[in-house]
Amino acid sequence: MKAEFDIPVITHYPQTPAIQVDAMVHSQPFVAKPDIQEPLGFPGELVEDWHDKAIDKMGELLGKYRSLQVFMDACVKCGACTDKCHYYLGTADPKNMPVARQDLMRKVYRRYFTFAGKHFPKLVGAVDLTEEVLDDWYKYYHQCSECRRCSVYCPYGIDTAEITMAGREILASVGVGQKYSNEIIGKVFKIGNNLGLPEPALVDTLEGLEEEVKEDTDVDVRFPVDQKGADILLVTPSADFFAEPHVDGLIGYAKVFHQAGISWTLSSHASEAANFGLFIGSQGNMQRVAMRIREAALELGVKRIVVGECGHAWRVAYSYWNTLIGPFDFLDPNYPAPQHICESTYDLIQQGALKFNKEENDDKVVTFHDSCNVSRASRMGNMPGGQYVIPRALIKASCNHFVDMRQETIHEGTFCCGGGGGLLTDDLVELRVKGALPRMQALHEVIEENEVTHMAAICAICKSQFTKVLPYYDLGMDMIISVHQLVGDALELGVER
């Protein structure tokens, strides 16, 4: 694959590079134009009194989020996080070390909000908020995928994602928003999903899928939209509607519902599980995006809400929905609200409602990529760590050949795919390729040792990211698949339950 930058060489994990100052100083995403900024309630361009506005906003956020206030104070610069970020490991730029990324804000915090920084700035490394500092914020708060890996290893639980989110919110509030994320949020407000797929196109796509499945299996598997009175509202990332490998996951969900005899529906009003309000740290926008789902559930009169394979969407759904758009007292209390598609399928398997012909997947040796937001910001099932057990149980139920990657690169130590947190855009492709390095190293190991052919994931961003970056590492883009593709391919349709 040709590229305008050096593709990292895969060596054995772990590989911690020596620091290379400013190695990624050239990397930044496109800035949002006024027509993208304004519908989200942000100024169109850099405001004149940006300095004072930014400091005011920082003060406001410090008073609003205990996380930010405590994290600004608590860091002792012990260095525990310095070799934990995939972007540092892939780029060697020291500002991609979690603590250094935090310090971009902390040094300004100290200057304006602490005694030591006000009176002895040099001593404690405090600086004024200058245009250069603001530039650094824009660059390096868009080289963090908010994956929380650093927060696992920090002795005080400092989560750089919280600081990145605050940084992006301050930037957006003075007029410097990120085009990719903010444009997508605008599309959700206007059309209902990230891809800007309008209702007729959605209906058309789903009809096409019904025909495709009929052709493949000779079974009438339905993909209903806006069906009032259905038991389940399925909210899934809009990538599932047409792109490979996502769509095979959607086919898998539909087959499971069909076989279990469950009535379900999609919604054209809430045809998107993703919520980029999370990425830009804007609780207001996050709530506004999520509210469409509550509205759709009430409108359609469903009993359950199930969320499709999407990492950050599951974080928002699992951790925030109850607070932002709850309570869910109108749903069936016998099911968790919301429920992950993997939880729902897992329960059906436990009940014996699904039968599998695992030989269907015998051409594959599968490994599983834990998605960051599922692994470190949510749960599945009723015990901590269920988010690791349940997806693997689905894979093992539908495949004969499964192996895990190296222990420190899975479960809570999993590496981000390199494209999360609002960075899945072509203007950041160098960052994305380099950030994927630790995962590629771990994958490479199981390819060599266990002849792994496929890596399954439960996140639309992971799937898109790997489709894009695998070829840079001379691996096939079709290695990455949906967990529910494996489930759907092995599921015996039409047999007696």
Place this chain on the structure above:
Amino acid sequence: MPAYPSPQVASKVYVLVSRLKGIAVFVVSYLYAALFYLATAVLIVGVGRRILLYSRTPAPLKIPTTPAPTSTPGVVARMFREVVFFESLFKSNKWTWLFGWAFHFGLLLALLRHLRYFTDPVWSWVAFIQSAGVYAGYAMVFGLVGLWIRRLAVDRVRYISAPSDHLMLALILGIAGSGLLMKYVWHTDVVALKTYMLGLMSLQIKQLPADPMLLIHLALVICLMIIFPISKLLHAPGLFFSPTRNQADNPRERRHMPTNA
């Protein structure tokens, strides 16, 4: 021929010197008393205000780093492992963990050992740990030197270090070092010291044994107390307020609606 002072002059000089010494001890005793009262006030008020700020700042969303306990007893257990064993740091880096843990538990033991200067009669368990407390000083020095070497030798840690990060290590190393020197090289009058400390606690200024090493030791401790609420030493109260560690993972079961949000 050497000029010896006459006995009369010598005795006058002797009286003068001992008077001056008396005045110096008097001044030093009062100066350190004033500084101790000031430092104690700064420490208590400063940290108290910070704790109040942390507790009043809302945590509007559920952000525990998962997998996390699903109940309050589970959270207490997680916090206990974090505070006592430095669980997360152990996952991260064994060297930093070893040095950090040795330093902090040396410090704890040393602090407890010092309770003998503030209690009369000395509590039996404080008396019991006296001999182990000596090794605490070595553990502190071992940990601090290890952390400092890391800070200087590892390029990543050197990059993130500000002058204050080095000074903080120097300060605490100074405290531990001067303490050990007093124990083994330049002893001080610990009985007089105890009388002074007990006096301070009942608002009476007694005579402080004005040995240089003790004065250095106490001055550094006073510095540390004053710096505590305006420095990274706030990591100590901060940990207890860290939402990624102190929240239970139960957002579906219980609607998170913080009253102060």
